[in-house]
Amino acid sequence: MSSLTIGAVCDPEDEILVAEPYYTNYRGFAHLLGCQVVPVPTFAKEGFKVSPERVRAAITSKTRLLVVPSPGNPTGAVLSHQDLQELGSICMDAGIFFVVDEVYREFVYEAKGPDALAPSVLAVPGLEEVAIVVDSVSKRYSACGARIGCLVTRNEALYQACLCFAQARLSPPTVDQFAAEAALRTPRNEMRANIAAYKARRDVVVQGLNEIDGVSCPCPAGAFYLVADLPVDDAEHFCRFLLTDFDLDGQTVMLAPASGFYATPGAGRNQVRVAYVLDIPALKRSLAILQAGLQAYASYRIES
Amino acid sequence: MSSLTIGAVCDPEDEILVAEPYYTNYRGFAHLLGCQVVPVPTFAKEGFKVSPERVRAAITSKTRLLVVPSPGNPTGAVLSHQDLQELGSICMDAGIFFVVDEVYREFVYEAKGPDALAPSVLAVPGLEEVAIVVDSVSKRYSACGARIGCLVTRNEALYQACLCFAQARLSPPTVDQFAAEAALRTPRNEMRANIAAYKARRDVVVQGLNEIDGVSCPCPAGAFYLVADLPVDDAEHFCRFLLTDFDLDGQTVMLAPASGFYATPGAGRNQVRVAYVLDIPALKRSLAILQAGLQAYASYRIES
Numbered sequence: 001m002s003s004l005t006i007g008a009v010c011d012p013e014d015e016i017l018v019a020e021p022y023y024t025n026y027r028g029f030a031h032l033l034g035c036q037v038v039p040v041p042t043f044a045k046e047g048f049k050v051s052p053e054r055v056r057a058a059i060t061s062k063t064r065l066l067v068v069p070s071p072g073n074p075t076g077a078v079l080s081h082q083d084l085q086e087l088g089s090i091c092m093d094a095g096i097f098f099v100v101d102e103v104y105r106e107f108v109y110e111a112k113g114p115d116a117l118a119p120s121v122l123a124v125p126g127l128e129e130v131a132i133v134v135d136s137v138s139k140r141y142s143a144c145g146a147r148i149g150c151l152v153t154r155n156e157a158l159y160q161a162c163l164c165f166a167q168a169r170l171s172p173p174t175v176d177q178f179a180a181e182a183a184l185r186t187p188r189n190e191m192r193a194n195i196a197a198y199k200a201r202r203d204v205v206v207q208g209l210n211e212i213d214g215v216s217c218p219c220p221a222g223a224f225y226l227v228a229d230l231p232v233d234d235a236e237h238f239c240r241f242l243l244t245d246f247d248l249d250g251q252t253v254m255l256a257p258a259s260g261f262y263a264t265p266g267a268g269r270n271q272v273r274v275a276y277v278l279d280i281p282a283l284k285r286s287l288a289i290l291q292a293g294l295q296a297y298a299s300y301r302i303e304s
Numbered sequence: 305m306s307s308l309t310i311g312a313v314c315d316p317e318d319e320i321l322v323a324e325p326y327y328t329n330y331r332g333f334a335h336l337l338g339c340q341v342v343p344v345p346t347f348a349k350e351g352f353k354v355s356p357e358r359v360r361a362a363i364t365s366k367t368r369l370l371v372v373p374s375p376g377n378p379t380g381a382v383l384s385h386q387d388l389q390e391l392g393s394i395c396m397d398a399g400i401f402f403v404v405d406e407v408y409r410e411f412v413y414e415a416k417g418p419d420a421l422a423p424s425v426l427a428v429p430g431l432e433e434v435a436i437v438v439d440s441v442s443k444r445y446s447a448c449g450a451r452i453g454c455l456v457t458r459n460e461a462l463y464q465a466c467l468c469f470a471q472a473r474l475s476p477p478t479v480d481q482f483a484a485e486a487a488l489r490t491p492r493n494e495m496r497a498n499i500a501a502y503k504a505r506r507d508v509v510v511q512g513l514n515e516i517d518g519v520s521c522p523c524p525a526g527a528f529y530l531v532a533d534l535p536v537d538d539a540e541h542f543c544r545f546l547l548t549d550f551d552l553d554g555q556t557v558m559l560a561p562a563s564g565f566y567a568t569p570g571a572g573r574n575q576v577r578v579a580y581v582l583d584i585p586a587l588k589r590s591l592a593i594l595q596a597g598l599q600a601y602a603s604y605r606i607e608s
Contacts, residue, residue, distance in 0.1 A: 007336060012316060028472030032311060034338065145478025147451065168332030173477040174449025 002101070002134055003029040004151055004169075005065070008161040009097055010035045015062040019050045021227060021261030021268055023073050023101070038063070039263040044229060044271075047218045048075035052086045059094045066091055069101035071108060071118050074261050074273040075227050076202075076220020078108055081119040088127040097158070099132045103139045103149075104223040106191055109199040114188045116195075118222055128154045139223075140191075141183040148172050148180040198224050201276040201283055208287035209274070212294065217274075226274050227258050231294065235259065235272050238297055246296050248289045255290075306405070306438055307333040308455055308473075309369070312465040313401055314339045319366040323354045325531060325565035325572055327377050327405070342367070343567040348533060348575075351522045352379035356390045363398045370395055373405035375412060375422050378565050378577040379531050380506075380524020382412055385423040392431040401462070403436045407443045407453075408527040410495055413503040418492045420499075422526055432458045443527075444495075445487040452476050452484040502528055505580040505587055512591035513578070516598065521578075530578050531562050535598065539563065539576050542601055550600050552593045559594075 002025070006016065012034030018026050020039035030037045040058050042048040050068055066087065070079040079087070084100070091098040100121040108118045121131045136149035149172075153159055171177075206219045206226065214231025232238040236257035246252055258271035276283060306329070310320065316338030322330050324343035331341045344362050346352040354372055370391065374383040383391070388404070395402040404425040412422045425435045440453035453476075457463055475481075510523045510530065518535025536542040540561035550556055562575035580587060 012338060025472055025474070028468075032337075032469070032472070034316060145475055145481075147477045164332075165336070168329055168336070170329070171449055173451045173480050175479050175483070176477050177449075179479070 002026060002067070002099070003032070004162060004165050005097075005099055005132055005134060006030055006033050006035060007165055008158060010064045013062065014064045015060060017055060017058050017063055017066045018263075019068045019072070020263060021048075021074050021258055021271075021273075022067075022263075023069060024260050026067060027263065035064075036062075037263060040066075041264060041267065042075065042077070044216070044218055044227065048072065048077040048227070050077075050079065050083065050087060052090055055087060056090055059090075059096065063094065063096050065097050065099055067099045067101065069103070069223075071104040071220075071222025072225075073101075073104070073223055074225045074256070074258065076223045076225050078110075078118050078221040078223075081124065084119055084121045084124050084127075088121060088124055088131060091130045092127065096130070097132050097155075098127065098130050099134060101134050103134070103136045105135070106140055106195060107198060107224060108222045109195070109202060110221055114192050116192070122152060130155070132158070137180045137183055141180075141186065143176075143179070143183065146173075146176045146180060148176045198276070201278070201280060202226075204280055204283050205274060205276045205287070208284065209290075212287070212291045214294070215290075224276055226276070227261075227268075227271050228274060230270055230272055232270055232297065235268075235270055238293075239272065241297055241300065242290075242293050245300065246293050248292045251285070251289055253286045253289045253293065306330055306371070306403070307336070308466060308469050309401075309403055309436055309438060310334055310337050310339055311469055312462060314368045317366065318368045319364060321359060321362050321367055321370045322567075323372045323376070324567060325352075325378050325562055325575075325577075326371075326567075327373060328564050330371060331567065339368075340366075341567055344370075345568060345571065346379065346381070348520070348522055348531065352376065352381040352531070354381075354383065354387065354391060356394055359391060360394050360398075363394075363400065367398065367400050369401050369403055371403045371405065373408070373527075375408040375524075375526025376529075377408070377527055378529045378560070378562065380527045380529050382414075382422050382525040385428065388423055388425045388428050388431075392425060392428055392435060395434050396431065400434070401436050401459075402431065402434050403438060405438050407438070407440045409439070410444055410499060411502060411528060412526045413499070413506060414525055418496050420496070426456060434459070436462070441484045441487055445484075445490065447480075447483070447487065450477075450480045450484060452480045502580070505582070505584060506530075508584055508587050509578060509580045509591070512588065513594075516591070516595045518598070519594075528580055530580070531565075531572075531575050532578055534574055534576055536574055536601065539572075539574055542597075543576065545601055545604065546594075546597050549604065550597050552596045555589070555593055557590045557593045557597065 015036045015038045018037050020041050027037045040054050088098050105118050133152040209215050209228050217226050217228035220226045239255050239257050242252050255272040258268040262268040319340045319342045322341050324345050334341045344358050392402050409422050437456040513519050513532050521530050521532035524530045543559050543561050546556050559576040562572040562577050566572040
């Protein structure tokens with residue numbers, strides 16, 4: 001869907017602003033179509049909020065899109081209705097589209113009630129011509145290999161352009177279409193029970209991480225990821241060490257080095273992305289392994 | 305898969321030679337990546353064979369690929385081992401890749417035995433560095449909505465480039481992967497029984513069409529399509545007439561105007577593509593309807 005959006009909106013050489021750290025594949029999709037991803041940095045100490053000032057400063061005559069996932073991968077940050085309004089109004093003024101990747105819409109932990117959802121850009125009045133939502137069933141229903149998504153726009157010209165691309169693409173997989181239709185009938189309260197389980201996981205992981213010496217992370221308001229600072233120079237090297245040179249009673253943990261989510265050189269080098277998708281006992285055990293791994297890594301670095 | 309090939313091999317502005325008439329989506333895939341499709345015409349009177357001379361004449365410094373489906377959509381033409389050798393050697397000399405779309409490989413009607421297959425470019429010695437096969441399970445197992453295909457190359461640099469694209473694309477649909485794996489275990493003789501049914505259908509349609517006044521088509525050696533000349537100026541107009549202004553006892557036929565398969569202006573205007581995928585009684589009835597439709601259309605044209 002992101003690829004479709006870029007194809008429908010951009011010409012080669014155009015620029016796409018993306019809140020950084022960002023879903024790595026945005027860069028691949030853009031590159032394939034000859035476009036540049038321009039990162040708009042966000043920071044752990046600001047809870048990874050997207051700053052309107054930094055967005056405004058990054059817009060050039062080549063900018064065609066601002067892309068922000070909310071709830072976000074990898075940071076878990078959730079944009080408020082007001083955030084969406086502010087960013088959307090900057091896009092309106094600049095004459096660019098505002099793409100919000102809302103695939104984790106249901107995964108919000110502060111909102112209450114069976115209909116709790118992340119604020120949607122579609123609900124912000126006045127953005128009808130510039131707001132684009134990209135969505136997918138994969139995250140919502142743990143259907144990673146399903147290839148069913150959608151793009152929502154009220155912009156007639158964009159709709160027509162997307163239709164051309166969709167016709168060239170023929171159809172998404174048939175079986176997945178039937179499965180998605182059935183999945184969409186999942187009762188809301190069942191979904192909320194699932195979200196409550198994720199919230200409990202998040203709380204265990206956030207508390208556990210912040211209790212480890214030198215580790216810190218903001219508490220994400222949505223999705224099922226977080227980005228944590230580790231007391232290491234090179235998180236990629238540490239992640240590899242965990243897999244090849246370390247174990248705690250025969251077990252280890254695999255973390256995603258966050259540098260792959262950054263385009264800014266050197267950014268995120270001490271960070272990792274954590275996906276809290278296991279059950280609580282496994283998460284607690286993982287935290288213990290990570291803590292022991294960090295201690296072992298400190299000795300290993302001194303020795304080597 | 306065709307899209308992947310173009311992405312991996314071509315830069316924007318590059319040219320792709322395609323035997324014409326061709327599968328319409330090649331043009332969409334190419335356009336999306338900023339490349340040009342350059343048609344190499346083939347003709348009914350030559351059984352839609354791809355002429356080595358015309359290929360050689362069409363190659364320029366911008367040409368990166370020659371794409372030929374065999375067995376072909378929409379013509380049903382099948383390249384012989386010698387055809388593949390000749391075309392492949394032209395590609396070798398020109399330093400371009402030779403892409404053969406072999407999705408209809410099993411659908412050949414002149415070869416005998418349970419292992420009968422269309423000649424493959426992979427079996428032509430000396431073409432290892434330039435031959436590319438694109439394939440899919442969709443046609444072979446009547447699984448139109450399955451989104452599982454592959455690209456085969458022995459060229460190491462191309463393989464690495466394709467791997468980058470594949471990693472950006474993540475995975476094809478999971479359920480379809482399992483289904484494809486099961487389908488690939490279909491016994492060969494079962495497949496051949498299926499092919500025999502298609503052959504019988506082909507024979508009925510080819511004979512029936514050539515018996516209609518003013519209609520002609522070569523007998524296709526493979527796939528399940530054919531391109532027929534009709535005694536009309538504008539086949540698209542005639543096809544529309546069949547759907548909107550004609551019926552025989554409440555029934556009509558839908559044909560694909562062939563002009564959509566041509567990039568050369570004006571080419572194929574009197575042609576239609578026929579897919580002979582129904583059972584024989586339905587095909588016979590369709591031929592009768594087409595014959596009546598052509599008669600009615602002739603009167604309709606004189607009157608209007």
